Amino acid sequence: MRLLLVEDELEMAAALGAALGRYDMILDHAPTLDHAMAALANHVHDGIILDRQLPDGDGLSLIPRVRALKSGIPVIVLTARGAVDERVRGLDMGADDYLAKPFAVEELLARIRALMRRSPDIAPITARIGNLVFDFDGRQASVNGRILDLPRRELLVLEALARRQGRTVQRSTLEESVYGYDDEIQSNSLDAHVSRLRRKLSETGAGVEIHSIRGVGYLLRPSL
Amino acid sequence: MRLLLVEDELEMAAALGAALGRYDMILDHAPTLDHAMAALANHVHDGIILDRQLPDGDGLSLIPRVRALKSGIPVIVLTARGAVDERVRGLDMGADDYLAKPFAVEELLARIRALMRRSPDIAPITARIGNLVFDFDGRQASVNGRILDLPRRELLVLEALARRQGRTVQRSTLEESVYGYDDEIQSNSLDAHVSRLRRKLSETGAGVEIHSIRGVGYLLRPSL
DNA sequence: GGCGCCGCAACGTTGCTGCAATCCTGCTCG
DNA sequence: CGAGCAGGATTGCAGCAACGTTGCGGCGCC
Numbered sequence: 001m002r003l004l005l006v007e008d009e010l011e012m013a014a015a016l017g018a019a020l021g022r023y024d025m026i027l028d029h030a031p032t033l034d035h036a037m038a039a040l041a042n043h044v045h046d047g048i049i050l051d052r053q054l055p056d057g058d059g060l061s062l063i064p065r066v067r068a069l070k071s072g073i074p075v076i077v078l079t080a081r082g083a084v085d086e087r088v089r090g091l092d093m094g095a096d097d098y099l100a101k102p103f104a105v106e107e108l109l110a111r112i113r114a115l116m117r118r119s120p121d122i123a124p125i126t127a128r129i130g131n132l133v134f135d136f137d138g139r140q141a142s143v144n145g146r147i148l149d150l151p152r153r154e155l156l157v158l159e160a161l162a163r164r165q166g167r168t169v170q171r172s173t174l175e176e177s178v179y180g181y182d183d184e185i186q187s188n189s190l191d192a193h194v195s196r197l198r199r200k201l202s203e204t205g206a207g208v209e210i211h212s213i214r215g216v217g218y219l220l221r222p223s224l
Numbered sequence: 225m226r227l228l229l230v231e232d233e234l235e236m237a238a239a240l241g242a243a244l245g246r247y248d249m250i251l252d253h254a255p256t257l258d259h260a261m262a263a264l265a266n267h268v269h270d271g272i273i274l275d276r277q278l279p280d281g282d283g284l285s286l287i288p289r290v291r292a293l294k295s296g297i298p299v300i301v302l303t304a305r306g307a308v309d310e311r312v313r314g315l316d317m318g319a320d321d322y323l324a325k326p327f328a329v330e331e332l333l334a335r336i337r338a339l340m341r342r343s344p345d346i347a348p349i350t351a352r353i354g355n356l357v358f359d360f361d362g363r364q365a366s367v368n369g370r371i372l373d374l375p376r377r378e379l380l381v382l383e384a385l386a387r388r389q390g391r392t393v394q395r396s397t398l399e400e401s402v403y404g405y406d407d408e409i410q411s412n413s414l415d416a417h418v419s420r421l422r423r424k425l426s427e428t429g430a431g432v433e434i435h436s437i438r439g440v441g442y443l444l445r446p447s448l
Numbered sequence: 449g450g451c452g453c454c455g456c457a458a459c460g461t462t463g464c465t466g467c468a469a470t471c472c473t474g475c476t477c478g
Numbered sequence: 479c480g481a482g483c484a485g486g487a488t489t490g491c492a493g494c495a496a497c498g499t500t501g502c503g504g505c506g507c508c
Contacts, residue, residue, distance in 0.1 A: 151465080153465070189465070
């Protein structure tokens with residue numbers, strides 16, 4: 001992980017650099033807005049820590065420029081303690097979080113982690129098949145970050161298949177997880193759901209296929 | 225924000241519930257340790273307020289069990305005034321703070337906020353979706369710097385959705401965070417709140433939409 | 449007493465879902 | 479090797495449950 005610290009106090013920068021280094025993070029240091037823009041243009045950063053009082057202007061003015069360049073980067077603003085309206089202004093300018101000085105390094109770290117977690121890169125309990133990501137916790141499927149909004153039954157089918165990805169799922173097992181035990185079915189509704197699911201998966205380029213095994217059940221796997 | 229009060233005196237519980245309600249917080253009430261454990265198992269709370277003298281034991285015995293279940297939750301212990309060693313014992317058992325009875329509600333509130341702020345792991349302090357900024361600390365939503373003046377229930381809906389932005393929130397989860405668990409609902413009031421919220425969000429150009437997933441729940445996301 | 453929030457219910461609307469009819473595909477057996 | 483068949487795929491349709499919207503009345507709060 002590589003962070004950019006925009007801060008004119010050298011002491012502070014050095015201290016933070018040392019602390020973050022212990023957590024395998026790289027800290028680039030920019031003492032002014034100009035330096036910051038140059039650094040952003042030349043390197044790829046995963047997050048920005050921004051002081052407000054800088055020699056060549058208010059740190060906040062950097063935010064729109066950052067967003068224009070790379071919108072997704074988390075920005076944490078350092079504010080003076082207790083300055084509530086400063087805080088509000090920072091957030092409205094598009095900062096993702098703020099931290100009052102003085103602060104504990106651990107807290108900064110925790111917030112960085114929290115922000116990183118928010119970006120969809122690192123997902124908790126998920127299955128990946130092809131371009132498809134199924135989030136069992138959030139009970140939703142997405143393809144390339146775009147959430148598929150699937151009706152309940154189709155979602156249940158996909159969930160059951162994703163749970164056992166690459167392995168065949170008995171037809172009866174599937175029926176059980178889509179319908180209750182009590183809730184019987186007397187038609188090929190399940191097949192119908194599979195059919196509709198297939199269409200949606202191929203339309204969205206999920207890169208998966210639901211393979212059917214005659215007389216046994218279905219199987220979810222990457223296509224090709 | 226949703227808190228659990230473990231306290232056998234009903235008067236006290238009612239008074240606190242009313243007071244916290246004015247600050248847009250949901251208070252669940254558990255009169256015994258057993259009730260408390262049941263509530264914790266079934267619901268997601270952001271903090272616990274714990275009395276020591278309970279019908280079925282010392283409140284402190286709850287703390288290790290809480291930590292085992294969900295470690296990050298702040299716990300505030302209510303103690304009798306002046307009992308110093310009680311206080312010490314509470315902190316040693318893993319409480320995060322204590323408060324001597326009788327106390328001012330404002331003080332309790334301040335301590336809750338302080339604790340929430342101190343445990344940065346649980347959540348980032350703000351969420352940004354589209355032009356909408358939700359400040360979990362200040363408990364308010366704003367669009368382009370203009371604060372949205374939302375009634376209590378609508379704010380709770382938006383908060384719950386913003387907490388899990390971009391992910392589907394089960395209908396039941398939403399109901400729980402908007403209403404307490406004793407506080408039942410038997411109509412489509414939730415839908416009504418969502419409807420009104422939608423109107424306000426679109427009128428103010430928040431750039432977000434509350435997408436509904438039939439049979440599952442809702443989902444807050446930027447509108448295209 | 450005015451105002452606004454809230455639960456509630458009525459009613460309109462949507463779109464999921466079970467069903468069945470029809471077509472398709474792979475297997476079996478003579 | 480080809481006909482027959484069983485299981486699977488697809489799709490239109492209608493019923494209905496879930497959702498959206500709105501107005502009303504009660505209640506608490508200033």
